[in-house]
Every structure is written in C-alpha cells, then in structure tokens.
Amino acid sequence: MEKNNRAQKDWPMSTILWFAVVIWFSSSLLSQSAYLAIYGLPYDAVTMLKSLGPVYYVIIALELAMWIGLLTWGGRRFIRRREDPAKSAGPPAVGS
Numbered sequence: 509m510e511k512n513n514r515a516q517k518d519w520p521m522s523t524i525l526w527f528a529v530v531i532w533f534s535s536s537l538l539s540q541s542a543y544l545a546i547y548g549l550p551y552d553a554v555t556m557l558k559s560l561g562p563v564y565y566v567i568i569a570l571e572l573a574m575w576i577g578l579l580t581w582g583g584r585r586f587i588r589r590r591e592d593p594a595k596s597a598g599p600p601a602v603g604s
Contacts, residue, residue: 543551557564 540550557567560567
C-alpha cells in the first residue's frame with residue numbers, strides 16, 4: 509500500500525472563520541480606539557451609517573444576510589454533528 513505523504517495545502521473552514529472573527533474584532537477595537545484617542549469620545553456607528561443616505565439600507569441588508577447565513581450554516585453543522593454519533597465519539601476502547 510502506498511502512503512499518502514502529501515502535505516495538506518488547505519486550511520479547514522473553521523480555522524479560516526476563526527481568523528476572520530479575530531481580524532474583525534481586532535480591527536473594530538483598533539478603529540474605535542483610534543477615534544477615541546483623536547476625538548475623545550467613541551463614534552456612533554448608526555449615525556455614521558445613516559450619513560451614507562439610501563446606501564445605509566443596502567449595507568444593513570447585506571449585514572443581516574451575512575449573519576443569517578452564518579447562523580444557518582452553524583446550525584446545520586451543529587445538527588449534523590449531533591445526529592452522527594460516530595463523528596462526536598471519542599477514540600475506540602483499547603483492550604476490551
């Protein structure tokens with residue numbers, strides 16, 4: 509039998525999603541900190557979005573669609589893992 513010694517080139521989706529969450533949180537925190545350092549008070553995201561005019565509604569719709577999609581994806585994944593006990597089972601017992 510031939511062994512598969514090929515290196516894994518792709519990262520798992522869960523790792524990529526965690527990187528995205530960390531980057532999003534860090535950028536939000538740094539942005540708020542910079543604004544606070546310059547102006548002395550935190551910015552109001554709702555006022556900033558409303559200043560965009562009608563584009564505000566498109567941005568809100570895109571954000572809602574993104575959150576609904578992520579929650580749906582996560583929910584389906586959670587349900588699939590709960591239904592298949594082989595994926596959540598630990599290693600097989602040794603010497604039974």
